[in-house]
Amino acid sequence: MCSVSSIKGVGIGFPEQKSFHSKGNYSLFGFNFLRFRRCERHAEKKFSSTVVRAAIAKPEIDFSDPYWKNKFKEDFENRFDLPHLRDVFDIKPMPTTFSLHNRGSQIVSGADLPEDRKNGYVNDDDRALLKVIKYSSPTSAGAECIDADCSWVEQWVHRAGPRKQIYFEPEKVNAGIVTCGGLCPGLNDVIRQCHKRKMKVSVVCVPKTIDNDILLMDKTFGFDTSVEEAQRAINSAYIEAHSAYHGIGLVKLMGRSSGFIAMHASLSSGQIDVCLIPEVPFKLDGPYGVLQHLEHLIETKGSAVVCVAEGAGQDMLEKSNATDASGNVVLGDIGVHIQQRIKRHFKEVGVPADVKYIDPTYMIRACRPNASDAILCTVLGQNAVHGAFAGYSGITVGICNTHYVYLPIPEVIASPRTVDPNSRMWHRCLTSTGQPDFM
Known part of the structure; x- marks a missing residue:
């Protein structure tokens, strides 16, 4: 195949x-x-x-x-x-x-x-x-x-x-x-x-x-609609993050091997502070990691919104040989992993953080085009x-x-x-x- x-x-x-x-x-x-x-x-x-x-x-x-x-x-x-x-x-x-x-009809001299x-x-x-x-x-x-x-x-x-x-x-x-x-x-x-x-x-x-x-x-086909529908999830995460003390909104979108949906949804919404896609490697820990940047955003802005593609950061997760009905390797859940790491990090540094995780899954494609x-x-x-x-x-x-x-x-x-x-x-x-x- x-x-x-x-x-x-x-x-x-x-x-x-x-x-x-x-x-x-x-x-x-x-x-x-x-x-x-x-x-x-x-x-x-x-x-x-x-x-x-x-x-x-x-x-x-x-x-x-x-x-x-x-x-x-x-x-x-x-x-x-x-x-x-x-x-x-x-x-x-x-x-x-x-x-x-x-x-x-196209007419030439009346004929x-x-x-x-x-x-x-x-x-x-x-x-x-x-x-x-x-x-x-x-x-x-x-x-x-x-x-x-x-x-x-x-x-x-x-x-x-x-x-x-x-x-x-x-x-x-x-x-x-x-x-x-x-x-x-x-x-x-x-x-x-x-x-x-x-x-x-x-x-x-x-x-x-x-x-x-x-x-x-x-x-x-379906890409434009999915990006448009993803705005609902991003906007919900944005409202949740900005309505809470030290709120952090996290949205996971489709994209196994490519981050087009996450990239376009982040750009079109104008509400995303961090966009993570499979093509660009990243680290969560360290002075230049995602967690440190979120800490900076909480300190300076009071809130943050993160968008991650489902195929991003798979090197951080346990490998699985399982496949779905279509023969695709079952991916690890990077959304849940990042959510847990954010909560643990802010607890360790002694900073309260209210993390809201939204996973619209098939909702961004199961809709009217x-x-x-x-x-x-x-x-x-x-x-x-x-x-x-x-x-x-x-x-x-x-x-x-x-x-x-x-x-x-x-x-x-x-x-x-x-x-x-x-x-x-x-x-x-x-x-x-x-x-x-x-x-």
């Missing part, structure tokens, strides 16, 4: 084929008609704070080769080429039934445009830039460079949307959608049978995780269906630089996306909280 992030799967096949494949919660089987392989679990990668960070995984590059840019582009295009049913099956396209007639000039369809050769910032130096905030000189190399990915030609007859299609987890063994059997029977099945995934930890994408997520879900779903009917398989749909694109599944499951400690957004969060380095 490739343990990265949750992804919804949409499988489309001919009516005589009753099987479909998809993605279960937090484990993905890379369905690819070209290779048709099963992914193995990837160990979570801990990114070091190197000066030069690659935008994406890449092969070893000989920068002394004067043609290295061309070779990089060629390798990138090969990796991001979309698997298609026609690569394996001898199938012919047919005109799409997706109608553009109800979109409002409708001919069919071949109507816009609305996406050409297979349409591309969107994966990265749009050219960094002048590796020391620029959030710099993602290919070489030490931050050379600019265009990286194009396939644009999503309806095509003029499709490879399935809509009235003869069976579609299966799987959103739940814990189905990995059964889905493996389905994959093997599809391969064995050489079924013409198109599989397109939709990235589903509120953690926002999928590579290459601007954001995943906001308008932004509702629109995102609608367009992702539409483009997933368009991609399947276009004959692509083994791909996922996502949004890159505000444009909807198709990406090969292996490229987005290489590792979890994490917060860059050198990014502008993390710097903004630190400016908002005013916290020091806890090391």
Whole structure:
């Protein structure tokens, strides 16, 4: 299993084929008609704070080769080429039934445009830039460079949307959608049978995780809503802390391997004094530890509010080999641990402290989506269906630089996306909280 992030799967096949494949919660089987392989679990990668960070995984590059840019582009295009049913099956396209007639006619000299000039369809050769910032130096905030000189190399990915030609007859299609987890063994059997029977099945995934930890994408659906809902918990902790003598509010938010929710919720609330995320190590004890800083806040402000991601500080807790139904390692409860340590510390120093711990858990995702997520879900779903009917398989749909694109599944499951400690957004969060380095 490739343990990265949750992804919804949409499988489309001919009516005589009753099987479909998809993605279960937090484990993905890379369905690819070209290779048709099963992914193995990837160990979570801990990114070091190197000066030069690659935008994406890449092969070893000989920068002394004067043609290295061309070779990089060629390798990138090969990796991001979309698997298609026609690569394996001898199938012919047919005109799409997706109608553009109800979109409002474009008039030229009082007459409708001919069919071949109507816009609305996406050409297979349409591309969107994966990265749009050219960094002048590796020391620029959030710099993602290919070489030490931050050379600019265009990286194009396939644009999503309806095509003029499709490879399935809509009235003869069976579609299966799987959103739940814990189905990995059964889905493996389905994959093997599809391969064995050489079924013409198109599989397109939709990235589903509120953690926002999928590579290459601007954001995943549910993230904006979860950050917005987390404000309720943070505001409650803020009120509790400021209503008590030496009050300390502690909020734990979701984020197993990435701290996007905690970071964005802390920044947007403006009420957090300390934000702790998995990507940035910290110490509780010592002159530069979290506890000493909280003592300073109580002395100077009279209260403090802390936000911690569930995956932060796991090195402080006892390791567990237990896994949940989706195959994830069960994390230690960092929220309870910090709560107990805060109480013990202030008792030892003889300073009274009223600690209130709030853990909203699933409340930040079990709620009505906001308008932004509702629109995102609608367009992702539409483009997933368009991609399947276009004959692509083994791909996922996502949004890159505000444009909807198709990406090969292996490229987005290489590792979890994490917060860059050198990014502008993390710097903004630190400016908002005013916290020091806890090391």
